Each structure stands twice: as C-alpha cells, then as structure tokens.
Amino acid sequence: MRGTDLNKICDLQKNRELIRNICILAHVDHGKTTLADSLVASNGIISTKMAGKLRYMDSRKDEQERGITMKSSAITLLYSSGGSDYLINLIDSPGHVDFSSEVSTAVRLCDGAIVVVDVVEGVCPQTKVALQQAWLENIKPILVLNKIDRYITELKLSPLDAYFKLVQVLEQVNAVMGELFATDVLAKSDTQVEKKVGENETSTYDWSSGLDEADDENLYFSPEQGNVIFASAYDGWAFEIRNFAKLYAAKLGVKEEILNKTLWGDYYLNTKTSKILKGAQEKAKKPLFVRFVLENLWEVYEVAARKDKEKLEKIINSLGIKLTTRDLRHTDYKVQLQAVCSQWLPLAETVLSVVCRKLPSPKEMMAEKAERLMCSQGRTFDMLPEKTKDLRSAFVNCDPGSEAPTIVFVSKMFPVERCNLPINKQRPLTNEELAERREIARRRHEARMLGQEVIETPGDTQTEEAAPEEEVDQEEHVFVAFARVFSGTLREGQELFVLGPKHDPEIALKKINPDDIALGKTLKDLKSNDHITRVKIKNLYLLMGRDLQSLKEAPAGNVVGIGDLEEHILKSGTLSDTLACPSFTELKKVVVPILRVAIEPRHPSDMPQVIKGLRLLNQADAAVQVLVQETGEHVIVTDGEVHLQRCLDDLRERYAKVPINCSEPIVPFRETIVLPPKVDMVNEAIDSQAKNLNEDKIVITTPNKQCTITLRAAPLPSDVVSILEKNSELIRTIDKNWNNRFISDELSKMSLGRDGGTETDQDYSEVCEKAVMTETISVKIAALKKELEKAFAEAGKPWENMVDKIWCFGPKRCGPNILFNCIEGYERNFWKFEGEEPTVFLGYDSIFCNGFQLATLAGPLCEEPMMGVGFIVEGWKITDETSSTGVAYGPLSGQIMSCVKEGCRKAFQAQPQRLMAAMYSCSIQVNAEALGKSLSIFPPVEWRTPARDRCVGCVGSNDTWSVSAYPP
DSSP states (O other), X not given: OOHHHXXXXXXXXXXXXXXXEEEEEESTTSSHHHHHHHHHXXXXXSOGGGTTTSOTTOOSHHHHHHTSOOSOEEEEEEEEETTEEEEEEEEEOOOSGGGHHHHHHHHHTOSEEEEEEETTTOSOHHHHHHHHHHHHTTOEEEEEEEOTHHHHHTSOOOHHXXXXXXXXXXXXXXXXXXXHHHHHHHHHHHHHHHHHHHHOTTSOOOOOOSTTTSOOTTTSOOGGGTOEEEEETTTTEEEOHHHHHHHHHHHHTOOHHHHHHHXXXXXXXXXXXXXEEEOTTTTTOOOHHIIIIIHHHHHHHHHHHXXXXXXXXXXXXXXTOXXXXXXXXXXXXXXXXXXXXXXXXXXXXXXXXXXXXXSOOGGGOOHHHHHHHHSOTTOOGGGSOHHXXXXXXXXXXXXXXXXXXXXXXXXXXXEEEGGGSGGGSOOOOOHHHHHHHHHHHHHHHHHHHTTOOOXXXXXXXXXXXXXXXXXXXXXXXXXXXXXXEEESEEETTOEEEEEOTTOOHHHHXXXXXXXXXXXXXXXXXXXXXXOEEEEEOOOEEXXXXXXXXXXXXXXXXXXXXXXXXXXXXXXXXXXXXXXXXXXXXXXXXXXXXXXXXXXXXXXXXXXXXXXHHHHHHHHXXXXXXXXXXXXXXXXXEESSHHHHHHHHHHIIIIISOSOEEEOOOBOOEEEEEOOOOSBOTTSOBOGGGGOXXXXXXXXXXXXXXXXXXXXXXXXXXXXXXXXXHHTHHHHHHIIIIIOHHHHHHHHHHHHHHHHHTOSOHHHHHHHHHHTOOOHHHHHHXXXXXXXXXXXXXXXXXXXXXXXXXXXXXXXXXTSSEEEEEOOTTOOOOTTOOSOOOOOHHHHTHHHHHHHXXXXXXXXXXXXXXXXXEEEEEEEEEEOOOOOTTGGGGOOHHHHHHHHHHHHHHHHHHTSOEEEXXXXXXXXXXXXXXXXXXXXXXXXXXXXXXXXXXXXXXXXXXXXXXXXXXXXO
C-alpha cells in the first residue's frame, strides 16, 4: 500500500461517522468473492479485468483449487462520495455449510451486511442461515440480486419473465425476513403474556400476538427503499432504482422522487396522458421496470452477442462511454460486453454508494445489540455492577476518547506466516535513506577512481553486511487476532486485561486486585478459577486481505489485527483496561461439529510434532474440536467432509508437517430406549404386556450398605424431548446462575461450616440473596414449565404431574434427559429456587445429580450420550450407621455418585434399547431433464425418501427442481 493511502486511512479511522464495517453473506457459489474482487479492484489493488478470476480474498491454495471460500478475511477500502471520504472495512465470508463458524466470526465484528442471492437458484439453505445470523447479531443487511445475466445467456428469458422471476426471488427473501421477525416478536409476546398473567391471575389480558403493533417498516427488502441492488458481479455491472430514476426523470418529465417509488412495482406509463398508473399486470401492460430498465439491458447483451459493431458503437455513443481500441477489436464479445456494462453501470460505485448511504456507522449501534453482546441470556445491564453499567454509554456511542474505557473483542485467531509480517518484509526506503545511500555510493566511486582504499564507515554496511544473528528456533506461523475496537483507542504499548469467557465482573471487582495480575502470566499459568491475564499490546495491524500493514493505534469502530496474543486467547476473547467489563457472549454457531476422526503419526517418533500441530490447529480453526480420549487417542471433530479435509491438509502441510494416518470418519450416535413392543416378529400380539412394573425397577446399594437407591427408566414423550432441545440454552442459564443445585451446594457448606464455626450468618444470607431469581428469567422459566406441563399432559396418565417432580436435566445439566424425584419425604425439584432447611438428602443432592450426569453422558451401548430417557427415582435411603469396613470404600459421596451412575445404566438396560443416528439435510437443484437421474443417486435403504419441489419462477423448459433428502 502506498504511504499516502495508509496515512489517509489512519486519519479516517478517527472519524466514526465515515466508517462502515460490513461483511458479504451468501450461499456457496452465489458470487460473494467475485463481488469482493470488484470492490477491491475499485481501490486499484488488483486489475478490474482480473476481478472474478483472481479471487484476491482467497489466499489459501485449497481455496483457489476448489473455487470456494473457506475462511473469513478482511480488507480496508477507501470510497469517495459527495465530497466525503469513507473507510470500508470489508469482510468476505464463506458460503459453504462446513464453514458457518467463520461466518459467525465475521458477523460479530460488523454493523451491516451485503446479502448476495443468485437470482436463478433463489433462496438456498445457506442464504437462510446467513440472514438468520445477521438477524441474531442485530446487523442491518442490504440485498444484492446477483447473476441476472444468467436470465439472458442461460435461461433465455424475456425481460417480462425475468421481471416476474425477480419479484418471486425478492418475495422469497422477504419471507425469510418475515419469519425471523415473527419468531422474535412472538417470543417477546409470550414472555409478556406470562408476565401479565403472573401479576394478576384474575385480570383479563389481550392475547393478540403483537405482530400487528410491531414496527416492520424497515425490515423488508424493497427496491424503492434503496436497499436492493440488481447486479451481475461477473460482468462487472450493478444498479439500483435511483440510477434509472435519475436518468429518466428529465426525459419523461416526472419527478425523480415519484420514479423512485414507481419504477419497481405494478406500474405502467400511459403514453397518451404521460402519466404513471397502477395495474400493469391487470391491464396487460409492461411494468416500468421492464420497459425502461430490463429491455435496455437485454438489448446491450443481444447486440454484443450478435457482434453488431455498428449498433454497439451507437449504444456506446449514446451512453457517453469510451472503449479502448483493444476492447473494440477483441473477438470475444464478453470482453466488449463487460467493458460497456462496467462503465455504464459500475458495480463497485453502486454497491459502495448503497453501503455508505444505507448501512449504519459504528456510532449508530443500537442499545439492544450492545446488551446482546455484553449480557448472556437472562441477564441485563441493570443486573450488572454499577461500574459495569457506566461502560454502556461509551460502548453504544463507540467513544474513542482518552477517558473512555478500552473494549476490544477478538472473534478468532488466524495464522500468518512469519515472513509475511510487516516487520519481516522489505520496506521502501525514505527520501533521506535514498540520499544517504547515494552519498555513500558517490564516495566509493570517487575513491575507486583515485585508486584509494575504500574506508567503510559504521553506517555504510548496516543493511548489506549486517552481522549474522544467532538462529532462533521460531514457529513458522504466528497467530494474529481478528478483532474490533468497540470503545476507547487501542495503542501499541498499552496494557490490557484478557477476559476469559467465564469472567464475571461482579466477582472480579470484589475479589481481585488488578495489580496482582502479573504481566507475564498466560493461559497455561491460570488455575481453574482464574479467568484473567494481562497483556501488553506489541503489534497492531491493518488487515489488507493477504497483506498486513503496521499501525500505531486503532480508535473505536475499527477492525484490526493484534499480534502476540496466542498465549492469552485460544479461539475468542475480550480485551479491556478495566475488570468491570463483562466478557462478550459466545459466538452464535449454526452448525455443530459432528464428523470425527482419530489421528496418529505414521511414524511413532513424530508424536510430539502431531500433538503440537493439533494444538495449533485447534487455535487456528474456530470450529474444530480437538479431544484426547481416555485411551490416549487424539480425535478431531469437524463440521463436515470438506472441513475435515482442510483440517487434515493443514495438519500435514502447515502445523505438524509430518505424515499422519486417520481413521474412517465416525459420526456420533445417541442412545435411547423405546416402549416394549406390542407385537412380535410375526405380528402377533404379545400377552406379557401387563407385567409388573416392579420388574423394571433397579435397587442398588453402596458398597458400605449405608445408602440404597430404587429407580427405573422410561422413554420420554417426543414432544418433551423437542422442548428440551429447543430450550437447552435457557436451562443452561438457569443451572449456571440461579438453580437450586447452586443453593444446595452452598447450603450444605454453610451447614457444615456452622457446625465447625467457620461461617457466619452474614455469609449464609449472602448465598441466599444470590439465588433470588430476576423477573426476566422467572418469566422465561414459567413459560418453559407451562410448555412442559402441556406436553406431559398430552402424553397420558403415566406422565401426569411429573413436571413438578423434575430434579435435573442431563447430560451437561441441559440435555434431553430428565431425572425425576419421586422420593417420599424429600420434596426437591428443578423449579424450587428458595433454600430449604438442611437435611441428610440435601447434603448429597448435588452428588446424586452428578451421578446422573455421568450416566447420561456415556450410555452402556457404545459410550455415547443418552437422549430422550427419563429416570424416576422412587426410593433413597441413607442410614446413619457406620460400619468398621466403611472406611475401605472411601467417602460416602463418591459411593453415592458411582451407585447412581451404575443404577441408571442398569435401569436403561432393563428397557428395549436403540441407537439414534445423526441425519444431514441435503438439498440439490437440477433441471427437469436430470430430475429422474438425480433421484436414483439416493439409496432408498439408508436415506429418507427425497422430497421434490419446483423452484419458483421457472416455467416451461426452464423448470428447476429442488430435491431434498436426509442422508445418515
């Protein structure tokens, strides 16, 4: 980058109103990277003729070979409009389903998004995912309807048919947005209903959904609102309605504002009265968009395809553009077409203009987005400490001032070859250095001409003949943090706290002295209850796609790279100069890693390199999971086959650099039980159905005979399992912050402490105060409980009134399995949040639940997690007698945990057992001719029966079908 451009960028970084942080989202092969190339070419970084071919943002070798983007990468662009210079931080993200986690890392750092849709394929699965991720992160999108040229060159549609197709694609996209909006509004409405009903059971309440009152004015994409762009990124052109409205306003004698509203839609021009009227379709008239936009575009394509030079020259002259002689003489009509269209309707100019006009600046962040970023589910700013509340204003306003707190979020760590760092690159010499070298060369030349010995001065050879330094064993790759500054100004030499995901500002402010956090401490040095390290910022980088440029500082609102954080951040993290700053919420991942393989070196002596490579891979990839099994086997879990192949290639070529072997891919199962069969294998009724339920009960005793447990297992109703899966995050939040197990653990400690005299009444009351439920979380819990009550009631008599007997969920305290408490004399359930008087059962409550967690985490069939299993505990007896042999079996708590685990496994085995296999959702698009052949590739035994739907907007011979199936 030229020095003048870098200085200009540094100046613009200080002006928040002129910054736009945007990402490009789309389904795979819908044209994201081609669009990004055109935007990059507008800054002179690459040639405009190479746009779409170079794939500048795809720097990996496998990205170029496969032709798909596999990682998010950022670049900073400049754009001038209306006398103002804008700074565009552009992030290109993948469209393949295997790399959805990379999209999450990009969306978190942005304020706006460019959603690209192929107008022929329409809304595809990843298009919906992209819109969903943008919605969840509260970023504003604009829509690019791309590949319109395919209507002309491939489908051979008329302008009128193309218009109807565009209308249908736009309706598809808006239907997705409407669904997201309705889901959000209904969720909020349900919460308000529960709150109102809870306040007064006898009062009446308006049970309307709330959709009518909700404001959706700026929700949908509409060309007249200026948030829709029509484009062909490959041919280098794009336009919006206002471009043609401005062109035809003077010719038609109509105000530009009126044309902006009527050029798209069911409007036509009455040639007799020269008035624009509604009802074009009803009166069989051509819509304005067809007559004044599409027909002109179609004509340019047809003239270029016919190679009609005379007509083409007339079009060029009428448009007022100039083509080079080389382009005019070129034999490929595509070259001439792209040259004409790119000057007539320049792609980069149109897109960047809409970006700067319609997408928000960092300063325009909504308070709702700030709350979602800094508060986990069930918490609000009002629940945070006062010092944390004071950060809200600086965060929302994106304050770069010296008095503002520094808040930075790192969404991922990405690898960079050490040789590509700015410090290791050859920099251009300054004018002073060039003058000095000329003087040295002149003195040498004069000395040689006079036959004198050349005397070297100390500065003469500092560059050419520097003393060789001792070789240092350094990693070939270093990690750079992909980050955004949300508040304050990030500077070189600044010391910041690195806040882990479990950091709680309330606890940190009370118990931690900032001066006690040593500067050299890293993740390896942290204890289990420590979540904070301190780091000194050494290197700041401007992200320029494949290159990095050094920066001295980065004000709030900018996307930057930060070096030397690999020892402090594993995948993502929060940086701040105050402990009052909460840790940002976790990235919202749409895809969960499911495909796993075992890794081992081909030569056993290479095991240290493989372990080291796995550590680097785990840090470099936002989605991969690296596990070590109990057997010592190293396993990586990935999102899919393409993701797996990329991880294996990285391990072999970049990180471990040794030959490796991997097992066949393994997809995880789930273990479950079903109701006993009613008929046998010959379809005859089984008479032994009315067997005694006591046969299913399992009675198990601890080794010291001090504790006896009676329980049985039963399959949960399918509706209950669905509810638990849908609300897993809510259950996790309840368990983490407010549930009764926290209270029982603390109360048992308090009771023991009181006996020993180590705790005070004040400590006891503080624990109870922490357990008080907030209004927001209480309302959500009430809604969840009501939903479960309905599902259990519909399941029949055996499950009636079982909601109030729910003890806990598992595995991981939020899974789709339930432990029921039917113990006589011990009323303990998941919904009871106030503490009880200590009892002998209460002291071992959490121990009992932990045994259930272990059992559901690894079932007896193949050590896979259970799903849809309910364990009913009908008896639990603990005697106070102590035997002389009891000491040999260890503490009673450990015996109870093992006893519960084994009891659950035996109760599970007493029922008909089944394995549940994971299923993928597969969707392909084919034309009518290939439909029959495509159905034959789905194995009928292993795959679910495919579904077929005709894609919207395709008629006649251009039928396109969407085939959906569910492979295992």
